[in-house]
Amino acid sequence: MISTSNQRQHVETILHSLTNPSAEGEAAIIERSWRRCIDRYGLDPARPTPPRYVPGATLREHQDQADALIQVGRAGVEQLYRQVVPLGYVVLLTDARGIAVQFLGAKHDQREHQRTGLYLGADWSESRAGTCAVGTCIHERTAFTCHHSDHFSAHHIRLTCTAAPVFDPHGQLLAVLDISAYHSPESKHSQTFALQLVKYTAKMIENAYFLQRYNDHHVVCLDRSREFVQINRRYLIAIEEDGTVVAANTAGRKLLRHHDLPLPGPGETRLFKAWNIQDLLDAEIEDVLTIQRYCDDRVRAFRTHRHREIHFATLIEPQRRTMHAASESRARDTSLAPLEALADDDPAMRDTLTRAARLRNEPINILVIGETGTGKERMARALHESSRRRDKPFVAINCAAMPESLIESELFGYEPGSFTGARSKGMKGLIAQADGGTLFLDEIGDMPLQLQTRLLRVLAEQEVLPIGASRPLKVDLRVVAATHRDLRGLISEGRFREDLFYRLNGASLRLPPLRERADKGYLIRRIFEELQQERDERTRLRGDAMSALLAYPWPGNIRELHNALRYALATCDGNEVIVNDLPEECISGHLAHPGAHRGEIDPALNAPNRVVDLPGNRDPLHQALRRHHWNISAVARELGLSRPTIYRRMKRLGIVPPQQRDTL
């Protein structure tokens, strides 16, 4: 708390500066803001303003509107957080109206954060909070440190806050990135480095947003340094195929303005001339569009027309083109679609899929290797569906799951009356059923040795001898076998036949574990989509749930992911899956907090405590109910959940309030 004399002195400083304006530079920004607080917003420096929070539903709307930026900027915000948290800072991302839509802070200080307004849903607009880093940054459209008594409200003067704006590709303010700390040296100079760091991160987020927004355009990146142009991406200018400039990042807009080529600002309706990149650079459009293809280091130097400055350029080509290429290849050969769908841009998977595509019609057997649940059966099915055998059967056999006594008859079939208990008409074995198609032998490492010998004969002769039969049946088979075991190890232990290994291993395809895949996001979205189709419903996967899913190491691989999403869809409120709907193990490394509710963006990182109300976690809910004497509204408030959700979870967990127990 700040002492009354300090508070009085703070008020006097503000009032004095307003009657004696003198400041320049950043001090002038503060004076201007103080004046607005009194003249325009009617705030009183003598009356501390406690933080104001928007209601949960309103916060949701703000978060939804900022969703694209939050998603694109997530990595940058999290990186900034990791850099500053050891120094006692929290990180806020607010929208252009100053509402905190994302918050990352140390877990144990949650109450303090909430008391100060450094929390989700806090309104940091200048008109509400007075002079502060976020609100004043929004007003002045510039990065700014509001240190201690720079704040208008005495409530905030122990804070140091540094904020930087993030603009959209048309110069409109999108968001403000802020770091704040409770304890800092008296001198404002101590925050110089903080200011640079926040500006840098805001620029990275802005550029990431720009590149995503214009990923269907050519984007020219310019820099005064050849060495840094690829890394810095300082000036970004999106152009059409004919060179027409369509947008630029903040630095790019400044560069264009400096060369008398201004772009319209937000809300500017008067007609601007459409500039061409050739108005800026002394270049043929072909020289610009071919940088990637014809320049050794993918950099080309140009002089600007007006100031004759040398700029080095690189070019980011439209993704549309890559997508076209991919869809063209698919159009040429649509049969590859089942394989293509297995992965997005994971390098190991792309290699595996390229090999699979080449092998799909080759007359060789394939061994699929990967940890349990990595999608080996999926791969086998996709190989079958992409091959010329797709209209014939795909027969899957799990060699580990089948009782040893049955394997032989199931696989090879039998003649009528060949053993006691056999069907009178005999049975066609699974191998014969797969004739013309694909036989998938899952967990091949678990096949008993004696059957390995018989299987070897089938593969060598391409014929199968049912039990009790005197003549073998000819079969045309492609065998895909899968294992998560080390077959060579089993061979050296004498538990797997080496000759069978070579028969099965005409080629091998290795599937990476999910934790190593770079396309986790694609898999999550795809499986979520598949499950929704299965359930015939439309549910949203919220960003916080996505973050927790991306961060989890997935020891059970895609099967575990599949189960986690199925679970979340079954237990969520039907509209959206949030982090607390996920199974406990998926979030226990990324704790959500008791107040995690459908209004917050990333409880996984906001988390001060363990989740109190995890699905399936009966005790904490039970404890909360007892603590509140079974008052459901109070429990719902504490847990940040709706009353119907509490009732639903009680029902699911079999929790019955005492007053109802007698009636059961």
Ligand SMILES: Nc1ncnc2c1ncn2[C@@H]1O[C@H](COP(=O)(O)OP(=O)(O)OP(=O)(O)O)[C@@H](O)[C@H]1O
């Ligand atoms: N690329 C994928 N896209 C969507 N779902 C997938 C994908 N790969 C696997 N799955 C799903 O993950 C689960 C496990 O896949 P699959 O059974 O193919 O794994 P596996 O490696 O054969 O497992 P195991 O080693 O236990 O036999 C299944 O539900 C499957 O539908």
